[in-house]
Amino acid sequence: MNLTLRQLRYIVSVAETGSIAGAARQCRIAQSSILAALDLADNEMGARLFDRRPSRGVSPTPAGERFLSSARRLLNAEAEFERTMDRHNHVTPPILRIGCFEPFGALFMPELLQRFTEGANIAVELYEGEQPQLLSWLEASIVDAIVTYDIGAGLPDDAVPLARVPAHVLMHVNDPMANQGAVHLADLVNSPFVLLDLPQTSAYLLTLFDIAGKRPRIAFKTRSYDAVRAAVACGFGFSILNMRPVGRGSPDSVMLVRRPLVDNLPVPTIMIADRYGTAKPAFLRRLSLLAKSFFEEIGPNAF
Template identity: 65%
Template sequence: MDMSLRQLRYVATVAELGSIAAAARTCRISQSSILSAVDAAEIEMGARLFERRPSRGVVATPAGQRFLASARLLLAAEAEFARSMERHSPKTPMIVRLGCFEPFGALFMPELLRRFIDQEGVEVQLFEGEQPQLLRWLEGNTVDAVLTYDIGAGLPGDATILARFPPHALLHVESELAKHAEVSLTELVRLPLVLLDLPQTSAYLLTLFDIVGERPKVGFRTRSYESVRAAVACGFGFSILNMRPLGRGSPDSDRLTRKRIVEDLPAPQLVIVDRYGPAKPPFLRRFTSVAKMFFHEIETERVTRR
């Protein structure tokens, strides 16, 4: 191949941002250098990689998608090579770069990472965001892997499943339904809903009520898991969530209670996603193993308590 890794990175950035000009700004080089990299890639591939759309940027062609899939694997391998070289330098700490669905940052990620990191001198970089943003970070090699729900499009087919989290109701302790051992959607739909209003998440939560043919009135919208809990604790209504606080750093207040929902509802799976394919680096294989054990212990404890 007559292309450099830098040129591959330029092409991948064009695909990520959908714009030659935006890629040039991000890479801090001229547009002509970006175009030169794209031209070299198209010569290498023997096909056009991007369709130019006036005033709307560019989009990868089928040939471009095949090229980019291989390019990202090569760029991921380059990032891991650089990481392995850093480990041999006594002045450079190992850096663990992970992305997660934003609510996970406070709910369990620090505790999970504490189990994984058993040595000093390791720097953790945690990137918290919504799923579309997580996938962009993954494609751009900003992170090595992400933890998210298997909701929405764009996830690789070889994602590693860690756990399944059925939805449950979050209620104020003085709510009438808080006295029940479990609640139904028919009872909840009459109350105002505090909605976690994140892309894909809000649609999933609202469609749960389609089983009873009616949707609750939304009384409070927020993009923050912490604000959902605060709003319910202040009496704005109930919420439906999938994740409970798992770590020691973010417990519920004494004004909140969580109840099982009696209906059999679709439950998203928590997955680890990366772009390494079968060539996963040792640290990522180990992190996946630690994460599986972490959630297995949580599931065992949850079943024991029933």
């Protein structure tokens, strides 16, 4: 077969994202490279791997499902081989590829990664995505490690906890409750809600209101953390979030205030994870230690 491992990753990405454009964004390449890999695979298999539907994306054919199953096994074997070899490599790679839960990209990742790269000639590629994407990137060795919440399943058993991040309320500075030191969920349920609408995150946030016995009316929902902040600043309503901005990159508007919640709520934990297990290379051990130190220095009052 004339397909390269890189081209196999492109094809698997098409299946994961459901579109050629989505695969191009995920793999950070031109759509023409994705199309070339698909055409080559079709010719090699003697059958179309995907049904391509204008404006509705793509879906695997039966031949495509068989191809994808074999491709994933091969890519997993390659990833395991690389992990085994990296155990004996004490050199930090010239490019650090890190995945993170999408909002973290603006909230604290540059501050954290600047500490890791300081004084070294290391470039950073930051992949921001939802948790299912992060796990697939990690499994395929597209990224070296991921930083995300412990919400949902799939994180490796040896993922390292970095910080517990309790939920808090984000509200407009002129909200009547903005002058309170802390807020009860029950006092919020009759106000319009701005929802961070990411997979797993939205379900977690809405479930918190079950403690108050009522869910608020969703007045604005978005997949963007920054859009949540903008919507609250513009008066659409309040929001419930976990992580706050850290450092210099993404401060809140003067139109926003954050207040703790009095309720006894489940507290998610920020984790750093990789697929190396006990074969973790030295640079990832150093990154994990630095990340723990980073959050210890910030302290719980910052988030």
